[in-house]
Amino acid sequence: KQEVTQIPAALSVPEGENLVLNCSFTDSAIYNLQWFRQDPGKGLTSLLLIQSSQREQTSGRLNASLDKSSGRSTLYIAASQPGDSATYLCAVSDSGGFKTIFGAGTRLFVKA
Amino acid sequence: GAGVSQSPSNKVTEKGKDVELRCDPISGHTALYWYRQSLGQGLEFLIYFQGNSAPDKSGLPSDRFSAERTGGSVSTLTIQRTQQEDSAVYLCASSLWTGSSYEQYFGPGTRLTVT
Numbered sequence: 075k076q077e078v079t080q081i082p083a084a085l086s087v088p089e090g091e092n093l094v095l096n097c098s099f100t101d102s103a104i105y106n107l108q109w110f111r112q113d114p115g116k117g118l119t120s121l122l123l124i125q126s127s128q129r130e131q132t133s134g135r136l137n138a139s140l141d142k143s144s145g146r147s148t149l150y151i152a153a154s155q156p157g158d159s160a161t162y163l164c165a166v167s168d169s170g171g172f173k174t175i176f177g178a179g180t181r182l183f184v185k186a
Numbered sequence: 187g188a189g190v191s192q193s194p195s196n197k198v199t200e201k202g203k204d205v206e207l208r209c210d211p212i213s214g215h216t217a218l219y220w221y222r223q224s225l226g227q228g229l230e231f232l233i234y235f236q237g238n239s240a241p242d243k244s245g246l247p248s249d250r251f252s253a254e255r256t257g258g259s260v261s262t263l264t265i266q267r268t269q270q271e272d273s274a275v276y277l278c279a280s281s282l283w284t285g286s287s288y289e290q291y292f293g294p295g296t297r298l299t300v301t
Contacts, residue, residue, distance in 0.1 A: 106287050165229070172242065176228045
């Protein structure tokens with residue numbers, strides 16, 4: 075049974091810091107891994123999707139890496155801003171590509 | 187274009203009543219997913235539909251939960267004889283094959299409160 079763990083559960087940093095959020099999963103037979111952002115009381119916004127054959131994806135100040143064999147992914151946020159404050163969720167889809175298991179999330183607070 | 191929509195946005199019901207939650211996916215998306223997010227928790231997979239294939243119901247927590255997808259578009263999640271532990275935000279997502287993967291797009295959710 076796939077289990078997804080995110081560390082840390084919460085993080086508070088001053089504006090401008092570079093930071094890394096971690097995600098690990100127990101079953102390496104995944105189709106893809108997706109990072110989402112969730113703002114309080116809102117739905118989820120997709121940030122980056124990495125296919126199982128890829129090593130990383132980049133979008134603006136965000137970079138996500140994937141090491142499928144070790145069951146790990148990291149989300150790197152450069153030059154953090156107060157607007158980055160949100161909960162970040164990691165999700166892996168099984169080998170069929172559909173059934174998706176989420177981690178509990180990392181709650182990020184960026185102080186101005 | 188229009189995103190995934192869900193209705194109602196909020197639902198308060200009494201314990202023991204049945205409720206129906208609706209999801210309208212993005213037009214043309216072939217896959218549709220339901221998740222549940224309890225207070226302070228991550229998302230829990232419930233069920234997904236893909237095209238004409240049989241749905242994967244492996245995440246449904248009990249036989250009080252069921253879902254349908256009519257005409258390959260709109261989906262309804264039904265909870266019978268609601269219990270207080272069913273209180274949560276129910277999120278729907280849809281996806282389309284992009285040629286390399288299925289990226290999920292989420293609706294705003296339905297907040298269900300069972301009193």
